[in-house]
Amino acid sequence: MQIDLSELTAVNDTRKESDVPIDATVFSFQKEEYPVKDGSVILRLHHSSDRKVELEADIHIALAMACARCATPLTETFDLSVACLLDLNKKTVENAPDPMNVSKEDEDADAYVNCVINNRFLDVDALAFDTLSLNMPFAVNCKEDCKGLCPVCGKNLNEGDCGCPATAGEPTDPRMARIADLFKEV
Numbered sequence: 001m002q003i004d005l006s007e008l009t010a011v012n013d014t015r016k017e018s019d020v021p022i023d024a025t026v027f028s029f030q031k032e033e034y035p036v037k038d039g040s041v042i043l044r045l046h047h048s049s050d051r052k053v054e055l056e057a058d059i060h061i062a063l064a065m066a067c068a069r070c071a072t073p074l075t076e077t078f079d080l081s082v083a084c085l086l087d088l089n090k091k092t093v094e095n096a097p098d099p100m101n102v103s104k105e106d107e108d109a110d111a112y113v114n115c116v117i118n119n120r121f122l123d124v125d126a127l128a129f130d131t132l133s134l135n136m137p138f139a140v141n142c143k144e145d146c147k148g149l150c151p152v153c154g155k156n157l158n159e160g161d162c163g164c165p166a167t168a169g170e171p172t173d174p175r176m177a178r179i180a181d182l183f184k185e186v
C-alpha cells in the first residue's frame with residue numbers, strides 16, 4: 001500500500017501511526033517467488049520539519065516456503081524492525097548527496113530511496129520487501145534435525161528409513177569407500 005506523506009509534511013512536528021497491510025501477494029527474491037500469506041506493517045512517522053521524516057516500522061510477513069532439505073511446504077514468519085530518515089527533499093538523482101560527504105543518516109535514508117515515489121508517496125510494500133531482502137535466511141528447514149530426502153530413491157527420511165545403502169552411512173561411491181578405508185587404517 002502507498003501512504004501519502006503530503007499531509008504529514010505540510011505541518012511541522014506531526015506524528016502519524018498506522019497499521020498498513022502489505023498488498024503484494026508474491027515476494028520475489030533471487031529468482032524465487034514466495035507467496036505472501038500474511039503481511040502488515042506498523043508504521044510510525046514523525047515529520048519534524050523541512051520535509052525530513054523519521055520512520056520506524058515493525059514489519060510482519062509470513063511467506064509460503066519449502067524446507068531446503070525435504071521440500072515440505074512450510075510457512076516462515078518474519079518480524080523485522082527498521083528505522084530510517086526519509087529526506088523528501090533529495091529523492092531525485094540530481095539532488096543525490098555527494099558520496100564523499102554522506103553521513104550515516106544519509107546512508108540510511110538513501111537505502112530506502114526506492115520506497116518513496118514522487119517525493120510524496122511511501123511505498124510500504126517496497127519498504128517491507130527491501131527490509132526482508134536484507135534478512136532472508138540462506139535456507140529454511142521444517143525442523144532443526146530434518147533428515148532430508150534420500151539421494152538415491154527420494155524418500156522423505158523423516159518418515160522412516162528407505163533401506164538404501166547410502167542412507168545407512170555406507171559410502172556407495174567406490175572412491176569414497178577407499179577414502180573411508182584409509183581413515184579406518186589410521
Ligand SMILES: [Zn+2]
Nearest residue numbers: 067070142146
Ligand atoms: Zn525438512
Ligand SMILES: [Zn+2]
Nearest residue numbers: 150153162164
Ligand atoms: Zn532411499
